[in-house]
Amino acid sequence: MCRWLAYSGSPIALADLLYKPEHSLIDQSRHARLGVETTNGDGCGVGWYPDTSGGTGPGEVEPEPAIFHATGPAWSDRNLLELSRCVRSPLFLAHIRASTGTAVQQSNCHPFRYGQWLWMHNGAIHEFPALKRDLALAVDPLLYPFVEGSTDSELMFYVALSLGLQDDAPLAVERMIGLIEDVGERRGVPNPLQMTVAVSDGSRLWAFRYSSEHNSRSLFFSTDVRTLRALHPEIPVLHEVADGTRIVVSEPLGDLAGAWNQVPESSYGVVGNGHGALHALTPRKP
């Protein structure tokens, strides 16, 4: 199990959200409250899309999002702190990992990247070793060599890509869920899937909440920046961001109620271009 945060809105320094809130993601790495594990110390990562609001200047322009992956706990990672203070982005994903068994290594750190796409996951595929080969076979042979790590999370990403993520993200995730449910059924694994997932192509951000037993890990989104500002005085940057700014988190960044709305069971939200929406999520078996 893990914790994650996704941001979409006015470009801000990553540190404004990752370090400054009362119950920030970095704080959650040592003291998560809503997770299965209180400690998320098995690596961390951020992925961010470039801030092109100030022009680009000389030299190359990177179309791909950038990623940073580290194997140590987020709370003591000095490089993460440094880059979070100097990197400014309008859309970024951050993740702290609590391994459910697979190795602690950079290639198992979220977010995962393929071209323009970023993906991160909290949860697990139950009895993953028993289902892994079937899921690997569901990956498009052309995509197969890009699977670098050994996690269920990354394999879910490549299954979703193979099922059309780049064309219709919610549909592909519904198919991915359906496939995992189907494989679980065939292999005799009840309730195989537990997930909250964030995925982005750089312009939109989707956040999914689902579990086979309809008892999913927590997922919250911010609806109104004005409420966030009032509830989080320790995050001064909130006073400068545009009204359409949205934050999606595994668990709220502070104690006060009102700013954070729970994403309902079996549903997903989409954020981008200044507006957001919630939809039902329907598994689609193969």
Added chain:
Amino acid sequence: MCRWLAYSGSPIALADLLYKPEHSLIDQSRHARLGVETTNGDGCGVGWYPDTSGGTGPGEVEPEPAIFHATGPAWSDRNLLELSRCVRSPLFLAHIRASTGTAVQQSNCHPFRYGQWLWMHNGAIHEFPALKRDLALAVDPLLYPFVEGSTDSELMFYVALSLGLQDDAPLAVERMIGLIEDVGERRGVPNPLQMTVAVSDGSRLWAFRYSSEHNSRSLFFSTDVRTLRALHPEIPVLHEVADGTRIVVSEPLGDLAGAWNQVPESSYGVVGNGHGALHALTPRKP
């Protein structure tokens, strides 16, 4: 012994210089030609000053330079590649390390930082264990707690800071050299110092070349951007940078002659505000 590169000029992505040249710093980590060691695989680091040319946007503005330190070889460090592609800076220092005995750990990676200042070093203090305590005692007691690692290089930085680096950098380095020569003499260590050093406060960049026996490690600077452009077609960004742009390197980034000038023995160069100059370096004993 190590290899390093310092850049001052138009803001560019770090990767343009660190990865693209034929004989780039990253290439030198595995195949240095002019160094005592061909392999510089004991850690790496970059330090960079922010590019404020495009305005700063919402949120905090960091006055300090940022640093990235990693303990593995530069050639396989994916985080270094990622950040080098997305970070743009008008003044940065990059370093690949070949340890002369001290531990391979982030706190021993260059560049070192104190407030606005960055410092990196190639070379060694000979018989450092025999001289270390005397040098540590020469560090201002208020600065002493900031020494984090165990290298000669970092201790040289704090000795120079204690001797006035922030007021007059060349004078402080001359005093630091004089102190090391003096301590070496008192402890019976002949020719105690071998160094090329780069130091910056964010507006100026100084590069020093010195050794007790007047047989110093190599150090080169670029004088004319137009020549650089002609000799390094594999670095397209050179066509976009301003004419005052300067690069200082432990060894040239390519084979062709003409673009790279050797810094003379016992001298230093200073770059900034569009012009540069070379001066003699005179050790000043305490």
Added chain:
Amino acid sequence: MCRWLAYSGSPIALADLLYKPEHSLIDQSRHARLGVETTNGDGCGVGWYPDTSGGTGPGEVEPEPAIFHATGPAWSDRNLLELSRCVRSPLFLAHIRASTGTAVQQSNCHPFRYGQWLWMHNGAIHEFPALKRDLALAVDPLLYPFVEGSTDSELMFYVALSLGLQDDAPLAVERMIGLIEDVGERRGVPNPLQMTVAVSDGSRLWAFRYSSEHNSRSLFFSTDVRTLRALHPEIPVLHEVADGTRIVVSEPLGDLAGAWNQVPESSYGVVGNGHGALHALTPRKP
């Protein structure tokens, strides 16, 4: 703050004690109960003296204890698990670290070693940056170059070595405590020291408990192997070890009462050659 375990008795595999107990040291790395921090994820280490009971065979005989230091959390360190299962020792020290501010790096991992001696520490020197230089000056100039890391714990070791640890361990520790109290007084730092320390020369094992305010971190020792056997059925090796076997721990390895005795405030225990004893600890100012 940290957690540690020290063992003296019949040679056993390290894993028997580090992994098998209900509330083992490895379990404590994620879920400490009596510590200031529940998470001890900032590195780990073990130091062990060789088992010479079976003869030595061909090749070199190492007189020094061996050490293993890792920067990641103990709970996910595969090398620690591997070596704990294959290394057998009659006297070993194990430590999991929760940094009080200094860098997470191997040279800051306990136990520290000097020649035949091992040292590990739980606690802190308060306002260490303010006292560090004075303590460093108290280290014998011949020992000074051996200080490799940046922790208060290692510096305490070298101060104790400078004050005669190898001649009379308890006396040297009393002098070290007195010196730290004295330096704290001179620098205006009230209650400067908080410590439990284990130290060994390979034949004896000392465990010290002290704090300036007489409110020290917890420290327990096992008195009777027969009670331990009854209370820890999950540690089968206890049935095979000699009666003089002793374990000293920051916190007990299980819930049941009876097997673990608290070391009193301001006192120390010594174990070795089949017997143990408790003594009062009297700080001795310089």
Added chain:
Amino acid sequence: MCRWLAYSGSPIALADLLYKPEHSLIDQSRHARLGVETTNGDGCGVGWYPDTSGGTGPGEVEPEPAIFHATGPAWSDRNLLELSRCVRSPLFLAHIRASTGTAVQQSNCHPFRYGQWLWMHNGAIHEFPALKRDLALAVDPLLYPFVEGSTDSELMFYVALSLGLQDDAPLAVERMIGLIEDVGERRGVPNPLQMTVAVSDGSRLWAFRYSSEHNSRSLFFSTDVRTLRALHPEIPVLHEVADGTRIVVSEPLGDLAGAWNQVPESSYGVVGNGHGALHALTPRKP
């Protein structure tokens, strides 16, 4: 490409072979002479079978070989040095890695282990991304979940296990070679395989040399301990080991001729129970 060493004979400390020879494996990590790369700095590993010659004492007896994997260069790994000095073994495999593209992470370090078996590899499967999925499909579904890393080398191990390694090692390796040749042919990859491989079950040690183009990486074995003793005075332990002791290496441990015999193209050697033999290696297509 990589370098490796395998030892079978009287129990010795690993350090006697890994560190003491003039051109030791650790020295080869920085200065290989016969390899494609002079630097092998992308991780290292050792696997060893326990020395049971002195009895086992109290506590558990581990039937499996132990492994140590590290991601940094061997030359600066202090844990490798420590354990090499204290671990004594009659049969061990040691490996230094130069990645051919896959990630530098512990799960990609050799030797790989499955139950009683250890496997390590020098070489590459050419255009591995194009062949990887076909090879993964050839792994027995029951073994598939045990593949942890992303290298060609580990996948070869699991293909060989799936083709009967535990029943008849040379036959399984011949089948594995045949399968890779067949997959290469079907996918249009000429000369897909380059390998030297060491494999052991704890009693026997096999060393294979093969490449599709019959131009394989170097592989040497020691035939006569008396010659080794004369040529390697810097390895004193050779004077104490039994006459049947054998060493197999990617490149010789010293300059002098006479002690090291090249394993012929397309052949393999087997060592164990005091005798050794060389055989031809015949690829067997599926």
